[in-house]
Structures are given as C-alpha cells and as structure tokens.
Amino acid sequence: MKTRPFKQVDVFTATPYRGNPLAVVLDGSGLDDDAMQRFAQWTNLSETTFLLPPTEPTADYRVRIFTPGGELPFAGHPTIGSCHAWLQAGGKPRARGRIVQQCAVGLVALRREEGGRLAFSAPPLRRSAPSPSLLAKVAGALGLKAQQIVAAQVLDNGPVWFGLLLSDADTVLGLAPDHGLLKALGVKVGVAGVPAAPEEPMLIGRSNREARAFGGRAPAATADESQGDGAKIDLEVRAFAAPIGVEEDPVTGSLNAGLAEWLIADGHVPARYLAAQGQCLGRAGRVHIERDADGTVWVGGDAVTCIDGEVSL
Structure with missing residues (x-):
C-alpha cells in the first residue's frame, strides 16, 4: 500500500452535504481492478473514481468510475466531481476554458460556466x-x-x-x-x-x-x-x-x-x-x-x- 491524495466531493450542489457525494483517489496508478473495486465497496458511495494519466493525446486526465457493484463506462456526477478535484489539486487543462476527460466511453468535454460551475457535454445518446x-x-x-x-x-x-x-x-x-x-x-x-x-x-x-x-x-x-x-x-x-x-x-x-x-x-x-x-x-x-x-x-x-x-x- 501507499499513501495517495484523496478528496470527497459533494456534486450538483454549492452547499455541502446537499448533493451527491463522490470519493476521488487522485492517483490511481498501480492499482488493479480488484483493488479499485474493493475500495469502491468500502466507501459505499454510489461512485468512487480513480484518476490516471491519459492515454489519449488530447485528454487532460483519465478516470475510472466504480460503483459498489462494478465499473461504469461513464457517469455524470463522477465526471463533474473528478474534474473539480483534479482542478483543485492543481490540474492544468491543455486548452483554455475547456477540459477533456478520458473514460471508458471515450472523450468527454467539460467547460467552466458562470461562477465556476462545471458542465459536461452529454455523450451521444x-x-x-x-x-x-x-x-x-x-x-x-x-x-x-x-x-x-x-x-x-x-x-x-x-x-x-x-x-x-x-x-x-x-x-x-x-x-x-x-x-x-x-x-x-x-x-x-x-x-x-x-x-x-x-x-x-x-x-x-x-x-x-x-x-x-x-x-x-x-x-x-x-x-x-x-x-x-x-x-x-x-x-x-x-x-x-x-x-x-x-x-x-x-x-x-x-x-x-x-x-x-x-x-x-x-x-x-x-x-x-x-x-x-x-x-x-x-x-x-x-x-x-x-x-x-x-x-x-x-x-x-x-x-x-x-x-x-x-x-x-
């Protein structure tokens, strides 16, 4: 085991404890699927995410998203919460005013809105x-x-x-x-x-x-x-x-x-x-x-x- 930076973020609210909590491990390197799943079960939150270096050249970071029952290709509150945690920890987007997240569903664009609110581009439906x-x-x-x-x-x-x-x-x-x-x-x-x-x-x-x-x-x-x-x-x-x-x-x-x-x-x-x-x-x-x-x-x-x-x- 090693010590890793960690945040618990409340998403879709500006008032703590009124939204949806998310556990974010800011350095998921070296963790296998079983370790990520065990931690997601332990947090017992709807989702837990693990941030990793991107493998796509246009992405700013990569995220893996786990529920207590398994991994998700995409989820919305983990997207906003992970981006918030990444920026707060000193993450620097490649493009001004635009962040690109890599996840299992592909690349997801995010933007900063009025008051610092984050928004993601809805994936194809x-x-x-x-x-x-x-x-x-x-x-x-x-x-x-x-x-x-x-x-x-x-x-x-x-x-x-x-x-x-x-x-x-x-x-x-x-x-x-x-x-x-x-x-x-x-x-x-x-x-x-x-x-x-x-x-x-x-x-x-x-x-x-x-x-x-x-x-x-x-x-x-x-x-x-x-x-x-x-x-x-x-x-x-x-x-x-x-x-x-x-x-x-x-x-x-x-x-x-x-x-x-x-x-x-x-x-x-x-x-x-x-x-x-x-x-x-x-x-x-x-x-x-x-x-x-x-x-x-x-x-x-x-x-x-x-x-x-x-x-x-």
Whole structure:
C-alpha cells in the first residue's frame, strides 16, 4: 500500500452535504481492478473514481468510475466531481476554458460556466421505445398506473436507463418502488415530472397538515426553498438503480443527460432548464441543462470539497 491524495466531493450542489457525494483517489496508478473495486465497496458511495494519466493525446486526465457493484463506462456526477478535484489539486487543462476527460466511453468535454460551475457535454445518446411487457413490469414495480405515464424511452449514453416521464412532479415525489422487483428486472429506472404552476407563491414555512397531505414531503415547488436562491425548478427527477447496488441515487448526471436529450428533442421541456433531484433523500441537487444552437447538450452542476486528505491504498 501507499499513501495517495484523496478528496470527497459533494456534486450538483454549492452547499455541502446537499448533493451527491463522490470519493476521488487522485492517483490511481498501480492499482488493479480488484483493488479499485474493493475500495469502491468500502466507501459505499454510489461512485468512487480513480484518476490516471491519459492515454489519449488530447485528454487532460483519465478516470475510472466504480460503483459498489462494478465499473461504469461513464457517469455524470463522477465526471463533474473528478474534474473539480483534479482542478483543485492543481490540474492544468491543455486548452483554455475547456477540459477533456478520458473514460471508458471515450472523450468527454467539460467547460467552466458562470461562477465556476462545471458542465459536461452529454455523450451521444441511443434511445428506443421499451417493450410493452417490460414497461408494464417496471410500472408495476413503481406502483404506477398506465395513465400516469406520459412517455417512456430506453436511454443509453454509456449507462442504460429506463426513462419515464410522469404526469407531474408530485407523482414522481410520491413513488415508493419495490426495489427488489426492480433488481430482479435488471433495470435502472429514471423518472421525471414537471412541477405544476402554483396558484400563489409557495412559502418556506408549511403546516404539518400540508406536509401530511403530501405523504410527509413538501409539495413540489417552483423555487429552490432549501438553498434559498429563488431558482425556478422546471423538472423533478428521481433515479432507482437497485441492479448496481444503489436503491436511489441522490443526483444522477448520466440520467439527467439522457433525459435532457430525449425530452428537449421531443418538445417536453425547453432547451434550457433546471432539474431538481434528491428531495426524497433529504438532498437538494440542482442540475443545469442547456442545449446550444449546434445541438450540444451541456449538463452543469456545482461541486464542493468536503474531505481533503490522504488514503492508504
């Protein structure tokens, strides 16, 4: 074993402990697959990454991404979190204002946005209509009725997500999935819904009666009440990934990338919007989506370092 620089980063939030945590080993050299997998199981986070020198001449660094259950070719919150950690540790991009990450899915471009926020270019998306029989089984595992599903697509941008657009955000927030059944089906499911426009401004303080009416959760809001920045939420998202050992992921970049490419293309959401994820886990993840004039979809989020030190591996 040797001592290696290490950071634990909270991603898709500017407020520590409100987003999705990521473990980053800044020097993964000399570690074999088993050692990386063991450490990812030990951290017990949705993802752990290991930074390595690039093998592609145009890349700034290479990353390997592990869940407790295995390696991923690409994932969004590890992309933003790893880039944040690499830059904070003194990494210097080859090109000004642009960072290139190498991972198993290929080269992923990142850019710095207003306020230092990072955004990655969504990988190419392959999507298709799910089989009616599988759709019915997934709906059953989520406790959904057919009329609550507006649209469905299988989304593949490295990870494969079974994407569902539901009738509204409150339906998304009210789901209580059968995770064992989802695991048996072998599908990772991402659900999304648009918040209803409130008849009057939402207030931060709500009565216990109001909370009980929403199953103990606050109603879907159009303003970022938890972080207090007044940002309008355009889409509420949840991600269930029991097949890889994560029943519900707090904030999911790859899913939000796939949802954005699908939902924008089919006219369900505008070309620029803000997604919220993690409310049911006590988090307040915020994912900034923007499609450029050339069709490139950028998935952005803040990141903050919560632990900075060393690890023996």
